[in-house]
Amino acid sequence: MNESDVRRLLQDALDVVAPGAEVGTVPSDVDLRRALDLDSLDFLNLIVEIDNRMGIHTAEVDYPRLTTVATAAAYLPERARA
Amino acid sequence: MSEGNGSTDFCMPALGADMEKGTLLEWYVKPGDPVHRGQVIADVDTEKSAIEVEVWTDGIVDEICVPEGAEVPVGTVLARLRPAVPSAVAPAAPAAPAKVPPQAAPRVQPKVQPPARPRVQPPTRPAVPGAMSAAPRVRSSPLVRRRAAQAGIDLAAIPGTGPGGAVVSADLERALAGTHPQSAHQQAHQPAPEPVPEPAAERTPRPRARRSPTADGMRESIARLMTRSKREIPHYYLSTTIDVGPALAWLRERNAGLEVTERLLPVALLLKATALAASEYPDMNGHYVDGRHHPAPTVRLGVPVALRSGGLVTPIVDAAEQLSVFDLNRRLRDVATRARQGALRASDLAEPTLSVTNLGDQGVEAVFGVIYPPQVALVGFGAVSERPWAHDGLLGVRPLVTATLAADHRVSDGHRGGLFLTAVAERLAHPEEL
Numbered sequence A: 001m002n003e004s005d006v007r008r009l010l011q012d013a014l015d016v017v018a019p020g021a022e023v024g025t026v027p028s029d030v031d032l033r034r035a036l037d038l039d040s041l042d043f044l045n046l047i048v049e050i051d052n053r054m055g056i057h058t059a060e061v062d063y064p065r066l067t068t069v070a071t072a073a074a075y076l077p078e079r080a081r082a
Numbered sequence B: 001m002s003e004g005n006g007s008t009d010f011c012m013p014a015l016g017a018d019m020e021k022g023t024l025l026e027w028y029v030k031p032g033d034p035v036h037r038g039q040v041i042a043d044v045d046t047e048k049s050a051i052e053v054e055v056w057t058d059g060i061v062d063e064i065c066v067p068e069g070a071e072v073p074v075g076t077v078l079a080r081l082r083p084a085v086p087s088a089v090a091p092a093a094p095a096a097p098a099k100v101p102p103q104a105a106p107r108v109q110p111k112v113q114p115p116a117r118p119r120v121q122p123p124t125r126p127a128v129p130g131a132m133s134a135a136p137r138v139r140s141s142p143l144v145r146r147r148a149a150q151a152g153i154d155l156a157a158i159p160g161t162g163p164g165g166a167v168v169s170a171d172l173e174r175a176l177a178g179t180h181p182q183s184a185h186q187q188a189h190q191p192a193p194e195p196v197p198e199p200a201a202e203r204t205p206r207p208r209a210r211r212s213p214t215a216d217g218m219r220e221s222i223a224r225l226m227t228r229s230k231r232e233i234p235h236y237y238l239s240t241t242i243d244v245g246p247a248l249a250w251l252r253e254r255n256a257g258l259e260v261t262e263r264l265l266p267v268a269l270l271l272k273a274t275a276l277a278a279s280e281y282p283d284m285n286g287h288y289v290d291g292r293h294h295p296a297p298t299v300r301l302g303v304p305v306a307l308r309s310g311g312l313v314t315p316i317v318d319a320a321e322q323l324s325v326f327d328l329n330r331r332l333r334d335v336a337t338r339a340r341q342g343a344l345r346a347s348d349l350a351e352p353t354l355s356v357t358n359l360g361d362q363g364v365e366a367v368f369g370v371i372y373p374p375q376v377a378l379v380g381f382g383a384v385s386e387r388p389w390a391h392d393g394l395l396g397v398r399p400l401v402t403a404t405l406a407a408d409h410r411v412s413d414g415h416r417g418g419l420f421l422t423a424v425a426e427r428l429a430h431p432e433e434l
Helices: A003-017 A038-053 A058-067 A069-081 B087-092 B104-106 B129-134 B143-153 B169-179 B181-188 B215-232 B245-256 B266-281 B324-343 B415-428
Strands: B007-013 B021-027 B038-045 B050-054 B059-064 B072-073 B077-082 B235-243 B286-289 B292-295 B354-358 B377-381 B386-392 B394-408
Touching: A003 A069, A038 A058, A038 A069, A038 B324, A058 A069, A058 B245, A058 B324, B038 B077, B235 B324, B235 B415, B245 B266, B245 B394, B245 B415, B266 B324, B266 B354, B266 B415, B377 B415, B394 B415
Parallel strands: B354 B377
Antiparallel strands: B007 B077, B021 B038, B021 B072, B038 B050, B059 B077, B235 B394, B286 B292, B377 B394, B386 B394
């Protein structure tokens, strides 16, 4: 799972929880919540959607690891293997 | 709704204090169809958004008085309903046999919900007989359906990627971009989002292409209501800083053992604390009508939800002081999600008695609100952030939130407002009791 896979996953999930938010416009190290105007509810729904698609249960303490494309690209493959 | 000689009028509802007229977008029933309390029977377009409107009596549709596409004032009779004949004698009822196909009955879902809480989980929309005969109904929000209709696109031809194959806005956008020759032209007039924002710009501009056709109407509607508020209501403003360390620690502990979908959001605690305090201070909770304050028996919170397309809608959390924080959290997620999908129902917008605005996610420290008439107060919460805080003679770093109150001086004074805001803070200090 490389960064472009992660971007595709995030985009697919965002299409459901926040239609109109385009991950492609956000640099890897920029907070998605700020760049795409996601509030805490959108972000929670994003985590739920990633869970639905990947079966990755993200604990609350790990929420920060899904805030940018770069951190998600490190976190998701790690969890997908686990 | 009014009644006369046994029939009931189904009228254009007022979906918010500022609504004067609405457009009937779509009927889901036709004459002769039986309807049940809580059933969505029409979509209505307000200046703010498309709303699904429920009927609140059982009966049979007698007459559709307003055609799809017509704009009419609030209170206009949209349809007439007549009482349903008792089911035992239904097959023999001679009154209007042509209009009452007995086989229509199985389509209606019989009382699928406990009548005590119709607002929380309205029944799913029954299949529409008229639509069934042509093609299976395409799942999508009213907003998407309307935009597709405006663009002259058949929703059935668009592959849906939403829940259960629903056609979501993104699908429609893709379809517009791909198949509609005008779309490229239209988009050329709108500033397309930069592929990559300037490094200095923290915030990407909202993609303008998502701006809904109702955005201007919504702005007008907000302007009208807020102007009325500032003209009529002598506001006073108070502010206090609350240490939410105990509340957040309790929340983390509770969330650790919960599925993602059940996890509490901090805002649920803020709303519950506010609702409990408001039930103790009736001069903050109710409506100012005809020159005096009418305190409300329960706390129906209005929670403004910002829309991606611009503007906001204010769905309600009814009887918030009586809900557990978990139920409140669930209800909040439900209405906020549906508000953004353009899938709110009329009952989601019933007059709130107190509004709570939470701009915490935008990172601002405090929000001094404008009261929604005819309400008499508005509570605002800014971002929770770690700041220096003196406690027990020591300086430490604590998560703090600034709570503000805008209240109506015709109803209360700063002293009462101060007590109320302090009560909110005290509730948050004991999260286990929320």
